[in-house]
Amino acid sequence: MAKKPTAADAQLILQLYDLRREAEMRKARVWMTQEFFPQNAEDFLKVAWAFGTQENAWLRQVSGYWGIVTSFVLADVLNEELFLQPGFSGELFLIYAKIHPFVKQLREQLNDPEAFLNIEKAIARTKWGKNRLQFMIKRVDTLRQRRAQTKAG
Numbered sequence: 308m309a310k311k312p313t314a315a316d317a318q319l320i321l322q323l324y325d326l327r328r329e330a331e332m333r334k335a336r337v338w339m340t341q342e343f344f345p346q347n348a349e350d351f352l353k354v355a356w357a358f359g360t361q362e363n364a365w366l367r368q369v370s371g372y373w374g375i376v377t378s379f380v381l382a383d384v385l386n387e388e389l390f391l392q393p394g395f396s397g398e399l400f401l402i403y404a405k406i407h408p409f410v411k412q413l414r415e416q417l418n419d420p421e422a423f424l425n426i427e428k429a430i431a432r433t434k435w436g437k438n439r440l441q442f443m444i445k446r447v448d449t450l451r452q453r454r455a456q457t458k459a460g
Contacts, residue, residue, distance in 0.1 A: 316386035320395055323376055332372070335365035340401055344451055348412040355417065370423070373399045377429035390429070391436060403430060404443035 327336065343366070345351040357363045377399070379385035390396055403426050406413060414422045430436040 310383070310386065312386040312389045316389050319379070319385055320389050324395065326372070332368060335368045336398065338362065338365045339369045340398060343405070344447075344454055345405060345409075346451070348409040348416055351406060351409070351413060352416060369402065373402065374423070374425050377425040380429045380432075381425055387429075387432065391433065391439075393439075399426065400430065400439050400443040401447065403427070404440060404447040407440065407444060 326332065343354070343362070345354075354360070354362045354366050376385070376390070380387050380390045403423065406423065410423055410427065414420050430440050
């Protein structure tokens with residue numbers, strides 16, 4: 308049975324939330340959630356290999372942030388129940404849903420079997436997390452379709 312959330316867990320959530328409000332992190336999060344919609348591994352890799360670009364820095368910043376946060380959950384440093392609250396982790400699910408269809412291919416092409424692995428494990432640990440991911444995959448598909456229609460029209 309999972310430990311009950313403590314005041315220390317709540318404090319850590321607030322500190323992690325505060326880090327997300329830093330000016331450059333906000334720009335990175337906006338780009339990652341609203342503008343970056345890779346259709347396949349190649350779209351992702353174009354940014355991942357474009358060292359020195361703003362988009363590459365943002366991709367690494369947001370991915371790294373969520374990798375660190377999920378490592379806290381996996382190591383039982385951060386209460387999973389608090390972490391999974393949509394007000395805190397909703398963005399994680401959105402971002403991971405964008406790459407979920409081709410994450411295995413990314414790991415192969417990056418030659419990194421652990422790429423996004425902490426994120427994947429943290430999401431898959433609970434039934435709620437698995438269900439939330441499926442919900443977000445559908446939402447991302449809808450957003451991709453809308454973006455395609457807007458560009459075509």
